[in-house]
Amino acid sequence: MECSFALVGKGYVLVAADTTAARSIVKMKSDEDKTKVLSPHLVMTYSGEPGDTVQFAEYIERNIRLQHMRNNHELRPQSSAAWIRRTLADSLRSRHPYSVNLLLGGYDEATSTPHLYWIDYLGTIASVPYAAHGYGSYFALSTLDRYHNPAASLEEGLRTLRRCIDEVANRMAIGVGKFKVRVVDKDGAREVELPPSVSVA
Amino acid sequence: MSPISQPTSVAFNPYAENGGTILAIAGLDFAVVAGDTRQSEGYSIQTRYAPKVFRLTDKATLAVNGFAADGNIFVKTVKQRLEWYRHAHAKDMPLRAIARLIQTMLYAKRFFPYYVYNILGGIEEDGSGAVYSFDPVGSYEREACRAAGAASSLIQPFLDNQIYFKNQVAVSGTSHPKHLPILDVLSLVTDSFTSATERHIEVGDGLEIYVIVASGRSLTELSSIAGIEEVTGSASATDRVFVIRRELKKD
Amino acid sequence: MELNGGSVVAMVGKNCVAIASDLRLGNQALTIATNFEKTFPITDRIIIGLPGLATDVITLKERFRYRVNMYTIKEGREIEPETFAHLVSSTLYERRFGPFFVEPVIAGLTKPSEGSVPFIAGTDLIGCLTLPKDFVVSGTASDKLFGMAESLWEPDLGPEELFETISQTLMNAVDRDAFSGWGAVVHVITPDKVITRTLKGRMD
Numbered sequence: 133m134e135c136s137f138a139l140v141g142k143g144y145v146l147v148a149a150d151t152t153a154a155r156s157i158v159k160m161k162s163d164e165d166k167t168k169v170l171s172p173h174l175v176m177t178y179s180g181e182p183g184d185t186v187q188f189a190e191y192i193e194r195n196i197r198l199q200h201m202r203n204n205h206e207l208r209p210q211s212s213a214a215w216i217r218r219t220l221a222d223s224l225r226s227r228h229p230y231s232v233n234l235l236l237g238g239y240d241e242a243t244s245t246p247h248l249y250w251i252d253y254l255g256t257i258a259s260v261p262y263a264a265h266g267y268g269s270y271f272a273l274s275t276l277d278r279y280h281n282p283a284a285s286l287e288e289g290l291r292t293l294r295r296c297i298d299e300v301a302n303r304m305a306i307g308v309g310k311f312k313v314r315v316v317d318k319d320g321a322r323e324v325e326l327p328p329s330v331s332v333a
Numbered sequence: 334m335s336p337i338s339q340p341t342s343v344a345f346n347p348y349a350e351n352g353g354t355i356l357a358i359a360g361l362d363f364a365v366v367a368g369d370t371r372q373s374e375g376y377s378i379q380t381r382y383a384p385k386v387f388r389l390t391d392k393a394t395l396a397v398n399g400f401a402a403d404g405n406i407f408v409k410t411v412k413q414r415l416e417w418y419r420h421a422h423a424k425d426m427p428l429r430a431i432a433r434l435i436q437t438m439l440y441a442k443r444f445f446p447y448y449v450y451n452i453l454g455g456i457e458e459d460g461s462g463a464v465y466s467f468d469p470v471g472s473y474e475r476e477a478c479r480a481a482g483a484a485s486s487l488i489q490p491f492l493d494n495q496i497y498f499k500n501q502v503a504v505s506g507t508s509h510p511k512h513l514p515i516l517d518v519l520s521l522v523t524d525s526f527t528s529a530t531e532r533h534i535e536v537g538d539g540l541e542i543y544v545i546v547a548s549g550r551s552l553t554e555l556s557s558i559a560g561i562e563e564v565t566g567s568a569s570a571t572d573r574v575f576v577i578r579r580e581l582k583k584d
Numbered sequence: 585m586e587l588n589g590g591s592v593v594a595m596v597g598k599n600c601v602a603i604a605s606d607l608r609l610g611n612q613a614l615t616i617a618t619n620f621e622k623t624f625p626i627t628d629r630i631i632i633g634l635p636g637l638a639t640d641v642i643t644l645k646e647r648f649r650y651r652v653n654m655y656t657i658k659e660g661r662e663i664e665p666e667t668f669a670h671l672v673s674s675t676l677y678e679r680r681f682g683p684f685f686v687e688p689v690i691a692g693l694t695k696p697s698e699g700s701v702p703f704i705a706g707t708d709l710i711g712c713l714t715l716p717k718d719f720v721v722s723g724t725a726s727d728k729l730f731g732m733a734e735s736l737w738e739p740d741l742g743p744e745e746l747f748e749t750i751s752q753t754l755m756n757a758v759d760r761d762a763f764s765g766w767g768a769v770v771h772v773i774t775p776d777k778v779i780t781r782t783l784k785g786r787m788d
Binding site for chain 3: 220221225250252255256259260263269273
């Protein structure tokens, strides 16, 4: 089952997406990267209709890159989010809408603040402290309600993210496999390793 | 060639929805049970005077709302069961026992339910005012107040605010009253129904408010109410029942 | 309407108007965000409330901003509440056969030279205007809001009394609605300022 999570901490945003590519009941791939680094300080997870997802993510990626090249300046997270949302909202009322759900994490260098946006295929956008997509959200959001701390260090944030993933692995009827985790902060976007799971007594 | 008759299915719907709204509020030593008197089906008014509130005993009043035919039969059957109880035990059934009786009667028809919401109001054996509210299959609860029927969603939040003082903070050093005085309760009832009449097409025409008063309580406040009528059943009754009738808008 | 949830109410007072919305954004029964305001300033004297499908809430907020900016440039003056209400109506009716799923509520005061007269309006999802003199309700808790507003509202309330009335109306209505709540934001527009307050509410 596809799921993705993200959370904001002190000066960073963490995003995570599962790495399974499934077709019906068959697991086709277990190292699919469903995240994208859109610009030096902007990362995104994507999920939804297979085919639409990669097509849309690459379209977004290239346009954000174009914006960066043309203006010799990164588009800020708020503006990127607004443009991506608009692209989805316009697509919704087109002949063939994209059905892609996104979590967008960015670090605004101008104000030195992290931003996280929850965006769905309808073009709904919400600026949130933590977010999730897919069936995993039913477990992860409760876990994050309890453990999320906006002032947490990266280590603490990763531990919280690990709790979410463990909770989903523990409670979901179908296994979710490994997760790809990326962080974005003042130093830009990079991949990080999750701490080992703490056994639930 | 003879025409071949096709099998046709005729769906018979044994239920109707007849609109209207009922409401009950419990006081310290009294209970108020009210209902409008309009009976409708779709956009048609069947009658402007079909009572939905009934005196069961001198300490119990029942309001029924939903499918009128089921409601009438249900009240008739409850009254019959209460009469049998009187013949067997030479006294009226206590309120909490009537509540449990109603539950059993409703649940007995769990798979072909009486399509009605019931609210029972009256006086308990300890002399306190009580309201019991039921769903169509007999789940019930004792509460301080309850609205049911077509305009319940309009009235219930108002009662939460005015009876339970929800979203209101008492002045420091004071607390919200647990029970309201009878005249305040009657004002809330009239206001609830006039408001519901304004905004809901199925509510209106007339309002019947039953007031059940515990024995020993002063009746001076009640005597000031215009047009109040006593409907207590027996001369030896200690708890007393009154009814107040009011007009509601007819459009 | 029930996909994302949310409710808005507007009321007329004496030389003032108030508009309030809840803060929940949901995906059916799951709450996604608790900071999703559904009221948006149009001018210093006009606020629009847009409960409904969240994607359309945002799209329309942006579209109204664009159309009001164009109006301001072309006319060289601020738009009046009544004119704006008709702008909303025609924007929605453009999509008569593929509508935006929102039921807007508009609150505003006319310009001071015309007496700062309170104005409220509501429309359905295809832009049919209603211009009541007392209050407008909209959203998933609209029936509860009708019940509350009909019993609490009275004519000629001052700004503070109106604030209390609209707050109690909204809070008690959304507390009986599973799709609305998680706090509220209230704006009272008076001739010289807009009073904005955020209310805490039940978190269930």
